[in-house]
Amino acid sequence: MASTTAQHMGNLPSGMGICTTIPDIFYVPELIFGGLTWCLVASTKVQPANPLGWVMFVSVFCFTVTFLWAIIFGCGAHRNSGAWAAADFAYHGIAAFFYLSSSVALAYVTLGMKDLATSSEGLRLYRIDIAAVVFSYVATLLYFLHTIFSALRWKSF
Template sequence: MFVSVSCFIGTTALLFLYLTGANKGNIPWDTAYHCIAALFYLSTSFLEALATISMEDSVTYEQYLENISAAMFSYIATLLYVVHAVFSVVRWKWPLLDDS
């Protein structure tokens, strides 16, 4: 829950930076944000997978499947944040590739 709320707040702050034009400086706000968000989601993915493995014998089958689904979606979110962070780094390091 902490990661989701933190990323929501970070995304909202990043949106306001873009709306006000404050992102035109030398600091790559989106690159830093997506790297931190990917790290947060990766740590959450590991913890969710560990919790799912450790609770295998003590819960019902439906709860176990729910935790497996949560772990998989967490890994998918991590992958998407990593891909976006890589594209942000490419755009930041090579501005000639940026069409805008």
């Protein structure tokens, strides 16, 4: 309760405040679901390489930048300025768009693999890809929610 009353919507949190305020509470789930997408796609056969290469790029890029972004906010290096709030909104908006495009590509490739799921190995890879699609869409939703709440925080500055 102290963290919610101490945090005004226009203030950017630092330290452990990023674990208790919206939208920053989404950092950990974004890292978890983005990392799971990354691991699951990396554990399957890369066929066709082009869409899955985009999925890998997006999941690795967003995982890395989100981790760095959480470190910056956690250390308090943002100095509670409106420019950081705008940058937070812009990054998460771009990440949500990237994840949506990669999720659609991954779902399309996974649908094409349905016919190859006749053997036990093919079925195992198909199920891994289905899990990757689910986690990718969850990550997309988390980044989208983070974008909305970041926009509200940015507008309150």
